[in-house]
Amino acid sequence: MNYSELIQIARKVKKNSYSPYSKFRVGAVLVTNEGNLYSGVNVENSSYGLTNCAERTAVFSAVSEGERNFKTIVLVSDAEDFIPPCGACRQVLMEVCGKDLEVVMSNSDNEIRILKLEDLLPLSFNKEFLEK
Numbered sequence: 001m002n003y004s005e006l007i008q009i010a011r012k013v014k015k016n017s018y019s020p021y022s023k024f025r026v027g028a029v030l031v032t033n034e035g036n037l038y039s040g041v042n043v044e045n046s047s048y049g050l051t052n053c054a055e056r057t058a059v060f061s062a063v064s065e066g067e068r069n070f071k072t073i074v075l076v077s078d079a080e081d082f083i084p085p086c087g088a089c090r091q092v093l094m095e096v097c098g099k100d101l102e103v104v105m106s107n108s109d110n111e112i113r114i115l116k117l118e119d120l121l122p123l124s125f126n127k128e129f130l131e132k
Contacts, residue, residue, distance in 0.1 A: 028054035
């Protein structure tokens with residue numbers, strides 16, 4: 001599946017976002033090495049700290065189904081510009097998906113920006129520090 005198709009899926013699932021407070025919808029599609037897709041949306045809560053981002057929703061869904069090997073995550077939002085993962089999502093993505101994960105962001109003009117997770121979270125604290 002190409003990036004354009006994945007972006008369209010992310011835009012479609014974004015409509016399922018539960019964002020009554022911020023009105024800021026985010027959709028994510030996580031792709032495994034085998035090509036399986038797991039979608040996620042942001043789910044807000046009136047106690048803001050309990051809100052879950054689209055990226056983490058997709059990761060937790062994939063992990064709950066036994067997935068452990070990931071290639072790409074695609075992110076779209078209602079913003080005009082590219083939307084990167086927040087710090088908490090970067091840390092979870094680093095832990096579960098690894099530094100080589102492709103992070104594909106699409107803006108409102110359907111332009112694409114692709115970065116490796118390692119570029120978004122350099123010098124990360126990761127499981128390698130705990131495995132020594």
